[in-house]
Amino acid sequence: xxxGLALRELWISFRLLAVIGSLLAAGxxxxxVRLVDPIAAPLPWLAAGxxVAxxxxxxxxxxxxxxxxxxxxxxxxxxxxxxxxxxLFGWLLALAAPLVAGLVLVAAFGWLLQGAGSPAxxxxxxxxxxxxxxVALATGLLLGTVLAxxxxxxxxxxxxxxxxxxxxxxxxxxxxxxxxxxxxxxELPARQQPLSDALSAAGTxxxxxxxxxxxxxxxxxxxxx
Amino acid sequence: xxxxxxxxxxxxxxxRLRPAAVLCxxxxxxxxxxxxxAVPVGWRLLVVSRPDAAASELxxxxxxxxxxxxxxxxxxxxxxxxxxxxxxxxxxxxxxAGLYGWMTPxxxxxxxxxxxxxxxxxxxxxxxxxxxxxxADRPMRRGGAAERQRVALATAVLTxxxxxxxxxxxxxxxxxxxxxxxxxxxxxxxxxLVSRFPAREVGICSHVALLRHGRLAxxxxxxxxxxxxxxxxxxxxxxxxxxxxxxxATRAG
Numbered sequence: 015x016x017x018g019l020a021l022r023e024l025w026i027s028f029r030l031l032a033v034i035g036s037l038l039a040a041g042x043x044x045x046x047v048r049l050v051d052p053i054a055a056p057l058p059w060l061a062a063g064x065x066v067a068x069x070x071x072x073x074x075x076x077x078x079x080x081x082x083x084x085x086x087x088x089x090x091x092x093x094x095x096x097x098x099x100x101x102l103f104g105w106l107l108a109l110a111a112p113l114v115a116g117l118v119l120v121a122a123f124g125w126l127l128q129g130a131g132s133p134a135x136x137x138x139x140x141x142x143x144x145x146x147x148x149v150a151l152a153t154g155l156l157l158g159t160v161l162a163x164x165x166x167x168x169x170x171x172x173x174x175x176x177x178x179x180x181x182x183x184x185x186x187x188x189x190x191x192x193x194x195x196x197x198x199x200x201e202l203p204a205r206q207q208p209l210s211d212a213l214s215a216a217g218t219x220x221x222x223x224x225x226x227x228x229x230x231x232x233x234x235x236x237x238x239x
Numbered sequence: 240x241x242x243x244x245x246x247x248x249x250x251x252x253x254x255r256l257r258p259a260a261v262l263c264x265x266x267x268x269x270x271x272x273x274x275x276x277a278v279p280v281g282w283r284l285l286v287v288s289r290p291d292a293a294a295s296e297l298x299x300x301x302x303x304x305x306x307x308x309x310x311x312x313x314x315x316x317x318x319x320x321x322x323x324x325x326x327x328x329x330x331x332x333x334x335x336a337g338l339y340g341w342m343t344p345x346x347x348x349x350x351x352x353x354x355x356x357x358x359x360x361x362x363x364x365x366x367x368x369x370x371x372x373x374x375a376d377r378p379m380r381r382g383g384a385a386e387r388q389r390v391a392l393a394t395a396v397l398t399x400x401x402x403x404x405x406x407x408x409x410x411x412x413x414x415x416x417x418x419x420x421x422x423x424x425x426x427x428x429x430x431x432l433v434s435r436f437p438a439r440e441v442g443i444c445s446h447v448a449l450l451r452h453g454r455l456a457x458x459x460x461x462x463x464x465x466x467x468x469x470x471x472x473x474x475x476x477x478x479x480x481x482x483x484x485x486x487x488a489t490r491a492g
Contacts, residue, residue: 015354019339026341086337089304090394093331094354095324239304 016096016104020082021111029074030112036067037116041123048127056127061200064120064143065193068150069174075109075151076166079158089239098234106155106227113147131203138212139202142195145219149192150174152226159233192219259315260402260429261301266310268296272453273310280315280401283430285440285461287476288450294433295334297450298406301431302331314402327355327398332408336391340380344371344390347379351394361397369393369420384411392420399425406433418442438472447471449480456480 024030040063044056079102082088088101121140128136153173157166177193194215198205205211261278270293278284288294299305301312303319314322314329322329338347348362366372369389379387388409395403409417421432421443434440437447447464449457457480461471467482469475 015350019350022341023339026339084335086333086335087339088337089302089331089333090337090391091354092304092323093302093329093395094327094351094398096354097324236306238299 016091016101017107020105020108024078024108024112029078033071033074033109033112034116034119036070037064037113037120038123040064040067041120044124044127055203056124057202058200060120060124060127061143061196064117064147064199065174065178065196067116068147068196069171069178071109071113071147072150072154072170072174073167075105075154076157076161076170077154077163078109079105079155080161080163080166083158083237083239084163086239092239098239099231102155102159102230102234106151109151109155110148113151114144117144117147132208135202135205135208135212138209138216139195139199142212142215142219143199144195145216145223146192146195148223149219149226152223152230156226156230156233159230159237192222195219259313261431262313263297263301264311264313266297266300266312267308268300268305270296270453271300271307271450274450274453274455276448276455276458278429278431280429281426283443283445284432285437285444285447285471286431286433286450287435287437287447287473288433289452289473289477291435293450293453295406298331298404298431298433299333301402302329302404304331322402327357327400329402329404330395330398330400331404332388332391332395332406334407334410336384336387338379338387338390338394340387341378343374343376343378344386344393345375347390347394348397351397355398357398365393365397370416385413385416388412389420401428403428403430405430407435408432410435414439437476438470441471447476449476451477451480457483459483 021030040060043063044059047054047059048056082101082105088098091101092098117140121143125133125136154166154170157170160166161169178196180193195212198208198211198215202208259277260280260282261276263274263276266274266276270290274297286294286297288297296305300307301314301319303323312319319329342350344366345362348365349359352359352362366375369392371386371389371393374382374386379390388411392405392408405421409420412420417439421430430444432440432444444461446458446460448455457476459479464471464475464479467479469478
């Protein structure tokens with residue numbers, strides 16, 4: 015029920031389209047690059063575009079959940095015997111739906127542009143990227159449970175940007191970190207064992223997302239509504 | 240009679256004993272410093288404070304929307320989280336209605352009823368009594384703040400709560416309507432009402448509490464103000480507290 019309310023709120027306020035649009039923008043970015051350089055490899059640009067979208071999703075989810083607390087909507091539900099954890103997971107489901115839809119669309123677009131390689135490896139890399147996006151979502155929700163809307167969104171964007179930058183410039187090379195899925199997508203044609211790399215990256219990200227959501231679940235029990 | 244705390248809510252004999260509906264012991268939170276407060280069943284208590292935010296914080300702690308730094312809150316023996324889980328025993332309406340603008344008043348009431356497993360046939364009478372029949376099927380974003388506040392109050396009383404917590408909940412509603420909405424005929428219901436403008440609560444409340452410097456400085460019947468020739472205003476309430484503080488200090492000494 016909470017997920018349905020949250021989904022309708024996201025739809026009415028255009029945030030649902032913004033999440034899907036941020037991912038589709040990654041596809042548009044590849045097309046623009048291809049206009050300038052027709053032989054440019056699409057996957058690194060796709061990974062970079064999705065990394066930007068991940069930061070946006072983190073900020074949007076942080077802002078959305080924090081605003082939900084601030085304007086009393088979460089308190090209204092909790093006062094009607096909806097557990098605080100259900101409010102949090104309702105918003106998780108509502109934000110995850112457009113995230114999955116957007117990634118499926120942009121991954122299909124990326125595959126059409128790539129046009130070569132193993133479909134299984136590409137699907138596995140896309141799955142690892144989805145796990146990275148769940149880390150972004152969980153980060154946003156955790157910050158949304160403890161901070162005011164604007165600081166929560168800002169901190170979420172900065173955290174995700176720092177993580178992407180660390181991965182991009184090789185600071186965290188060799189360390190299992192969320193974001194490995196994006197790195198794998200960018201380097202997919204050159205990887206020797208793409209399936210095992212994808213599983214490893216997805217496993218790391220799922221574990222990190224689960225920990226973040228567990229902390230958010232504890233934090234929402236103590237947070238002001 | 241059952242010995243469980245829930246008996247206080249349901250048993251008429253227990254209500255006649257006028258037990259405490261709300262009991263705060265050494266409650267500390269933002270702007271609150273060891274507040275002790277006992278509100279008997281059926282009181283309609285106006286809560287004012289210096290600074291204003293302390294009274295709101297008190298209501299949020301009682302409603303279980305914020306956690307105290309120390310101390311305890313009991314609502315007829317239950318902690319606020321337990322009353323939230325039970326659903327409908329305590330209703331809180333804050334300055335923000337907390338309702339989605341795309342919802343119609345009827346949808347908001349239907350959702351509220353569904354969440355606490357109430358029959359849907361209770362909705363029409365509540366819509367009527369809150370002056371919402373004409374706009375019942377129009378999204379709330381098309382109405383003003385006053386309409387949202389009416390709907391928030393309607394969803395709060397739909398569950399027939401034993402304790403109603405109102406934090407500046409009808410600030411956008413005009414005075415006459417406000418009085419009509421808040422003067423209900425449910426003697427067992429305990430109402431705690433925070434207001435920035437006490438003069439607007441004439442005829443609505445039976446008692447007044449003043450929080451000053453985070454502590455309870457006054458808890459008195461509204462009639463005491465009249466007896467002392469004071470008006471129901473912030474100045475009048477503070478004057479009454481000032482007059483009583485030396486007497487209380489003498490008694491304590």
